[in-house]
Amino acid sequence: MNRRFGTGLTIAAAVVAVAPMTARQSVALKDLMPRGMAIGVAINQRQSDGVDTVAADIITKQFNQITPENLLKFQSVHPAADRYVFEAQDRYVQFGVDRKMLIVGHTLVWHQQTTTWVFQGADGTPADRETLLARMRDHIHTVVGRYKGKIHGWDVVNEAIDEDGSLRKTPWRDGIGDDYVAKAFEFAREADPGAELYYNDYNLEKPAKRAGVVRLVKDLLARGLRVDGIGNQAHWRLETPTIDEIEQALAELNSTGLKVMYTELDINLLPQAARGADPSVANPYATGLPDEKQQQLAKRYADIFGVVVKHRDRVSRVTFWGLSDADSWLNRGRMNYPLLWDRQRQPKPAFEAVADVLKRASAGVR
Ligand code: XIL
Numbered sequence: 001m002n003r004r005f006g007t008g009l010t011i012a013a014a015v016v017a018v019a020p021m022t023a024r025q026s027v028a029l030k031d032l033m034p035r036g037m038a039i040g041v042a043i044n045q046r047q048s049d050g051v052d053t054v055a056a057d058i059i060t061k062q063f064n065q066i067t068p069e070n071l072l073k074f075q076s077v078h079p080a081a082d083r084y085v086f087e088a089q090d091r092y093v094q095f096g097v098d099r100k101m102l103i104v105g106h107t108l109v110w111h112q113q114t115t116t117w118v119f120q121g122a123d124g125t126p127a128d129r130e131t132l133l134a135r136m137r138d139h140i141h142t143v144v145g146r147y148k149g150k151i152h153g154w155d156v157v158n159e160a161i162d163e164d165g166s167l168r169k170t171p172w173r174d175g176i177g178d179d180y181v182a183k184a185f186e187f188a189r190e191a192d193p194g195a196e197l198y199y200n201d202y203n204l205e206k207p208a209k210r211a212g213v214v215r216l217v218k219d220l221l222a223r224g225l226r227v228d229g230i231g232n233q234a235h236w237r238l239e240t241p242t243i244d245e246i247e248q249a250l251a252e253l254n255s256t257g258l259k260v261m262y263t264e265l266d267i268n269l270l271p272q273a274a275r276g277a278d279p280s281v282a283n284p285y286a287t288g289l290p291d292e293k294q295q296q297l298a299k300r301y302a303d304i305f306g307v308v309v310k311h312r313d314r315v316s317r318v319t320f321w322g323l324s325d326a327d328s329w330l331n332r333g334r335m336n337y338p339l340l341w342d343r344q345r346q347p348k349p350a351f352e353a354v355a356d357v358l359k360r361a362s363a364g365v366r
Helices: 008-025 053-062 087-098 129-146 171-176 180-191 207-222 243-254 291-310 349-365
Strands: 038-043 065-068 102-109 153-158 196-201 229-232 235-237 259-268 315-320
Touching: 038 053, 038 102, 065 087, 065 315, 087 102, 102 129, 102 180, 129 171, 129 180, 153 180, 171 180, 180 196, 180 207, 196 207, 196 259, 207 243, 229 243, 243 259, 243 291, 259 291, 291 315, 291 349
Parallel strands: 038 065, 038 315, 065 102, 102 153, 153 196, 196 229, 229 259, 235 259, 259 315
Antiparallel strands: none
């Protein structure tokens, strides 16, 4: 059979199949969010460069906030001691400026995606405290300073707390000492006193880790530093964390006096499979997602947005970590389905579920 509209029947079927999707997408999430709460997406370079125009159009229509998936990480923007690269980074920022979006910077100080030169001293020994502080300050002043007044808020420090709540052992901490986090916030405020500054981390539904984050943030505030929000990455699964755990985490993070942002939301549908595991176990949806799972994903997203609208005064933003399933970092050679748009860039039942929750909430309150 000719699959490309070879018969009148196929054309009719295709029109019927596509029409409702288009209709659904005429709804924009950004128009449905609780007042004052931003809704955003991490965008990749093909999107901010305007190469992936289909994605760029959906992003423009649906979202009022963007985060760079990789472009503003240390290794991307500052690959060598004497070299900063800003071309694609400038296009990312311009993408947001052109669309009047809230532009987030991600991320200044992290133990990943940071080139090893940063931590090396002159003779191959680890860099000492003064050298590292000078590098951190130069990096933050240069990058934050360049986008002063344009980037609305920065993930200043990413993932500094370990699972047991202690300060994670990283080359930054090894070289500078425990106050490296405070120093990063100090430099960021100097570089752009008008920018919001965030601490960002994952697994915050785990009590021990969350307690460590609360301690860290309280310490920063006690030092008189500017901290505007806690980013909860929200890389979650279908069953975990539970909605109760999510609400509990929100309440405890709010106990610092700060609002919470869900900064990297996605729902991983794949099992945690060991390397070399049987593909039918490790990659169960290689040929498509069963309808039952599709519905479970929609329900999961509805429940999550239920929390968001219920606690609208405690949450300042929700950001998805990628636009469509094709863009997600969670594929890694497998087929994952963590987001609201599918690989054909059509909205999934999960999109509709989120839109419905938001519509019902706004009808009730506005
Ligand atoms: C991920 C990106 O999505 C990938 O493209 C990259 O290869 C690795 O980093 N926590 C974070 C994000 O704060 O920066 C990470 O992004 C996902 C986990």
